[in-house]
Amino acid sequence: MPELPEVETVRRGLNQMTLNQTIQGGVVLLDRTIAHPDRPTDFLTGIQGTTLVEWHRRGKYLLAELVRDNQAAGWLGVHLRMTGQLLWGTQDAPVQKHCRVRFFFADNQELRFVDQRTFGQIWWVPPEQTPEQVITTLASLGPEPFSPEFSVPYFRGWLRDRQRPIKNALLDQTLVAGIGNIYADESLFLSKINPQTHCASLKPKQIQLLHAAIIQVLQDSIGEGGTTFSDFRDIKGINGNYGNVAWVYDREGQPCQTCGAPIARVKLAGRSAHFCPDCQPVGGKGKGKRGKGKGERGSLDGFVDCSVGAIGNFCL
Ligand SMILES: [Zn+2]
Numbered sequence: 001m002p003e004l005p006e007v008e009t010v011r012r013g014l015n016q017m018t019l020n021q022t023i024q025g026g027v028v029l030l031d032r033t034i035a036h037p038d039r040p041t042d043f044l045t046g047i048q049g050t051t052l053v054e055w056h057r058r059g060k061y062l063l064a065e066l067v068r069d070n071q072a073a074g075w076l077g078v079h080l081r082m083t084g085q086l087l088w089g090t091q092d093a094p095v096q097k098h099c100r101v102r103f104f105f106a107d108n109q110e111l112r113f114v115d116q117r118t119f120g121q122i123w124w125v126p127p128e129q130t131p132e133q134v135i136t137t138l139a140s141l142g143p144e145p146f147s148p149e150f151s152v153p154y155f156r157g158w159l160r161d162r163q164r165p166i167k168n169a170l171l172d173q174t175l176v177a178g179i180g181n182i183y184a185d186e187s188l189f190l191s192k193i194n195p196q197t198h199c200a201s202l203k204p205k206q207i208q209l210l211h212a213a214i215i216q217v218l219q220d221s222i223g224e225g226g227t228t229f230s231d232f233r234d235i236k237g238i239n240g241n242y243g244n245v246a247w248v249y250d251r252e253g254q255p256c257q258t259c260g261a262p263i264a265r266v267k268l269a270g271r272s273a274h275f276c277p278d279c280q281p282v283g284g285k286g287k288g289k290r291g292k293g294k295g296e297r298g299s300l301d302g303f304v305d306c307s308v309g310a311i312g313n314f315c316l
Helices: 004-017 040-047 136-140 152-160 166-171 181-190 204-222 235-243
Strands: 025-028 034-036 051-058 061-068 071-079 084-090 099-104 109-115 121-125 264-268 271-275
Touching: 004 051, 004 061, 004 084, 004 204, 025 040, 034 040, 040 071, 040 121, 071 084, 152 166, 152 204, 166 181, 166 271, 181 204, 181 271
Parallel strands: 034 121
Antiparallel strands: 025 099, 051 061, 061 071, 071 121, 084 109, 099 109, 264 271
16 A cells, blocks of 8 residues: 555656646546546546646645646645556557546646556545545644654654554554555564554653654655656555565564564554564563664665556556
């Protein structure tokens, strides 16, 4: 599932490919992908003739500012959910089996929304409304992890009275926006905190370390450039790529890269949490010696394989 770094990479790609281009028309191939307005024809009327000013990201939402004849023309919102992809190519290329929405641009160019599992959503927000009024979950999102609002005091205050496991808290989008399973597991490993630890029992030092680890893991994963994004289309590809660089995520039974102990997995609130029982014991004070051997690698660079052209001439 795309998390903040993947969505941020898509945003950067969109800003390189589609900026200042006018949507000449479109086709909705699956009605339920359009979350707003109710009727896909209203959606198409809303976006037709609009120019994309800039793509923004809020949590895992992509939001494009639209103008028509120099006047605000609302917003185009996209959530990729589990398998959604935005692909840029030419209109004569064969339409992918799971293509749900097509956006046509000048010079035979096209942006396609391809989504195998069909959980992805697209909104057109009319200019008289705000994105938060139409995409209501936007209003409840916590701060962006790279923003000043996501401070150590804020993080500590939010965790103070909560009794649930820290892993579950990290997945709560009202605490901080954009973190999913992969980056929650990885940042807990880097800060040597057991995922089952209750929020309220975390020490101030642990909270400080976890805060820094979250930012480091996300920043490293966004990486450089990010104009193309081929393997991202394949959830297996994500795990496969990430498996080469992850400390713990999806590595159950494999040796910890720091101490050699087998990585363990537990279920927490229906989601898998991966951790090293030695480096992240319940109650703290891990034995693992980070920074030795393979563990010297201090970042998660390389998660995003930016090779071009995995889907014919469609890429992003
Ligand atoms: Zn370990």
